[in-house]
Amino acid sequence: MAAAAGLMCALRAGQHGRRVLVLEHADKIGKKILISGGGRCNFTNLDSRPAAFLSANPHFCKSALARYTQQDFIALVEKHRIAWHEKTLGQLFCDGSARQIVAMLLAECAAADVEVKAAHRITGIDKPDRFAVATDQGVFTSASLVLATGGPLDPQDGCDRLCP
Ligand SMILES: Cc1cc2nc3c(=O)[nH]c(=O)nc-3n(C[C@H](O)[C@H](O)[C@H](O)COP(=O)(O)OP(=O)(O)OC[C@H]3O[C@@H](n4cnc5c(N)ncnc54)[C@H](O)[C@@H]3O)c2cc1C
Numbered sequence: 001m002a003a004a005a006g007l008m009c010a011l012r013a014g015q016h017g018r019r020v021l022v023l024e025h026a027d028k029i030g031k032k033i034l035i036s037g038g039g040r041c042n043f044t045n046l047d048s049r050p051a052a053f054l055s056a057n058p059h060f061c062k063s064a065l066a067r068y069t070q071q072d073f074i075a076l077v078e079k080h081r082i083a084w085h086e087k088t089l090g091q092l093f094c095d096g097s098a099r100q101i102v103a104m105l106l107a108e109c110a111a112a113d114v115e116v117k118a119a120h121r122i123t124g125i126d127k128p129d130r131f132a133v134a135t136d137q138g139v140f141t142s143a144s145l146v147l148a149t150g151g152p153l154d155p156q157d158g159c160d161r162l163c164p
Pocket of ligand 1: 024037042120
């Protein structure tokens with residue numbers, strides 16, 4: 001699913017040598033990113049740390065944040081020459097537009113040979129052997145699968161969930 005979590009996961013998997021396909025049902029990529037932070041995307045927080053997250057499994061957060069920190073994301077933003085500023089409480093926003101963050105994620109996906117297919121709605125998943133992902137445009141198979149469908153949303157944002 002081609003939004004914040006799905007694209008980030010895809011580009012990192014691609015960078016680690018995996019062959020990755022991202023399936024997204026919307027025709028426009030990263031709709032929620034575009035409206036985030038009032039259109040300027042509050043892309044990370046200087047004070048991001050495990051204790052700042054609520055989770056049923058706090059250990060997941062520790063290992064995830066140890067492997068990829070807010071400083072890593074800031075370095076990525078700077079590599080793409082996206083100007084940013086700090087607001088209150090360590091919140092970092094683009095000076096320009098959240099569109100820059102979507103463009104950055106797509107550019108990193110392209111550089112890692114990640115294929116992104118918009119307008120592909122996933123309708124079901126089976127795993128007879130490999131994963132078989134059914135979409136309204138056909139079936140795709142893979143050895144691994146990441147679901148990044150986001151949360152239930154305002155229909156204005158154009159997202160839905162896999163489960164009916
Ligand atoms: C108004 C607003 C402002 C926000 N501001 C900020 C902010 O400034 N900073 C911040 O950190 N967070 C902000 N958030 C929260 C942030 O946008 C979300 O936490 C984040 O975008 C979630 O990303 P995600 O990839 O997990 O999910 P989503 O963005 O919900 O992405 C899920 C994707 O899955 C796709 N999908 C769903 N079902 C299917 C299917 N069956 N087949 C194919 N594709 C499917 C959807 O189309 C979507 O693209 C804001 C949210 C809103 C609504």
